[in-house]
Amino acid sequence: MGNKIQFIDRLRLGFAVSVAKSVTFIVRSLRLGAASVLPGSIARRIEPRLLQLLSQQVKNGVILIAGTNGKTTTALLLCTILEHKGFRVTHNSTGANLENGLMTALLESTNLLGTLNTDYAILEVDENIVPRVLKPLQPRIILCLNLFRDQLDRYGEVDTISKRWTKVISTLPTETVVIPNADDPTLSNLGQQLPQRVLFFGLNEPEHYLEAIPHAVDSIYCPKCGHSLDYKGVYLSHLGDFTCPKCGFTKSKPTLESSEWSQILVGLYNKYNTLAAATAAIELGVDEVTIRDTINTFQAAFGRAEDLVINGKRVRILLSKNPVGTNETIRVVTQSTDKITLLVLNDRTPDGTDVSWIWDVDTEKLVERGGTLVVSGDRVYDMALRLRYSQKSPESSINLIVEEDLRQAIATALEHTPENETLHILPTYSAMLEVREVLTGRKIL
Structure with a gap:
């Protein structure tokens, strides 16, 4: 975090940043869009290590948020919490969550010399590129929200993605903090396998159980042995309270008691987003009063x-x-x-x-x-x-x-x-x- 960059790297980085900012100015001046991807794409051609050189300047570390649903809301809520504490936060708020979008978001906060003066970088990341960006980003915290089938023409099965995540996350420094969804069997199992410090978030509110497991369910089999899981109840899709009757695999214990945390946004899925952001904020040392006050006045992300x-x-x-x-x-x-x-x-x-x-x-x-x-x-x-x-x-x-x-x-x-x-x-x-x-x-x- 906040590492110094060698002189020659600084020169090339400065040139890449200058070009990127020029592209941003032209695109926005001509009203061709928000320039949320193109500047990063061009700057990356000039300096292939752009993501690494920028992210290592973030003073207090990168927070990576990955998952199928809820990335934007969780990222915005956590960003708002940290800003209420007076921190400067860089965030890919446009939702451009592939590599060029991440670079563009970081470039937005730099000066013309490529110096990034920010306390935290909160980056929501497309689940399929997580293995490619973890090494250059070296995140301080990784939030794993959920894994569902999404864009079937682009992605494989959820267990394939989770295996890739587990393989690459396990190579990160042990001081990295991973925060998976305890109610997602695949991610609960992921957290139980990692050598890093792992915190969990999830629900413990049986009154919100669905009457039955819905048709659109992705993962009701044990990720360890393949046997059908026994569900005490499900909250949405395959997220719920589960145990494997064959090998004993069971839901991990969440760090926070969900019933003690309110939410202002509609939908049970937003309770998960709230708990994920709150768990990360507490890990970063933010007091609960600030977190709760922010939650109670929070405005939803666009759409x-x-x-x-x-x-x-x-x-x-x-x-x-x-x-x-x-x-x-x-x-x-x-x-x-x-x-x-x-x-x-x-x-x-x-x-x-x-x-x-x-x-x-x-x-x-x-x-x-x-x-x-x-x-x-x-x-x-x-x-x-x-x-x-x-x-x-x-x-x-x-x-x-x-x-x-x-x-x-x-x-x-x-x-x-x-x-x-x-x-x-x-x-x-x-x-x-x-x-x-x-x-x-x-x-x-």
Whole structure:
């Protein structure tokens, strides 16, 4: 942490940073985007060790946050906690979580000579590149949130990813702190195997158990012996309280008692994000009063349970990009009294081009409650078909509106939303950016 850089490295780094900042200025001046990836890509060609040279200047260390769901919210919450204590924090807040995005975020905080003056770097990282960035980053803390199937055209099975994680994390210094999700069997097992200091976060609130294990479940078998796990109960997907009747593998004990921690964001999945951030903050020496005060006033990251007021009507955007995440956003919707929902399905690179995952989503629960469902997006007819197949009878009370044009779909959904209700919008990632652009008149990336 905070190591000095050799003179010759400093010269090359300074040149790479100057070029990157020039690219950032040009892109933003011409309104071509937020320049969240390109500057890092170009600077990396000039100085291949850019990630290492920048991250080693971070005074108090890098905090790496990885997992399928919840990275952005957890990172923003932890960043806000540390900033409330007066620390300077670098964070890839645009969500650009591949290597070039990480470099660009660090470059943003440097001066023209390549000097990075920041106390912490909080970097949310795509789960598939974790093995490639751990060595150059040498993180002080690694938060492992969860592993679900996501973007089936890009990634393999969750156990393949976890094995890669375990192999590379185990080579890091023993003073590295790893904080896995105790309720995820794969990550609980990962933590139990590591030589580093390991803390766990998780729930201990049986009142939140689901009635049954959902269809979109990824890992209900013991990661040690392969036998079916016995679940006392599940909170979402395969996350829950489990034991293996064959080899004795069981859920690790969380560091914090979950029932003692409140949350301000909707959805049980956000309780996990809250506990992950709180566990890391306490490990960094932040007092509980500051942590709790920050949680109680926290504002959601864009598109993640984000609340807006549009034309006097309440709108809530719930990012829905894979089976588990979408099942949880549907749970939020069905627990409300609101009856207007807009679903937007895209199949672009940020979303994953394989949309077959929608057939693993429990859309039946959304259809059963009735109301108006508006669908749009690049794959609008795939989503419409999925909802039609969710109807148990032709006499279903659902009012399904199919609208190819997103702007018109949003207008239609708002028209159907009463003044005293909230319009819930469930978009995939690229669709979420489009939705926000329409609603707020500006782009995120």
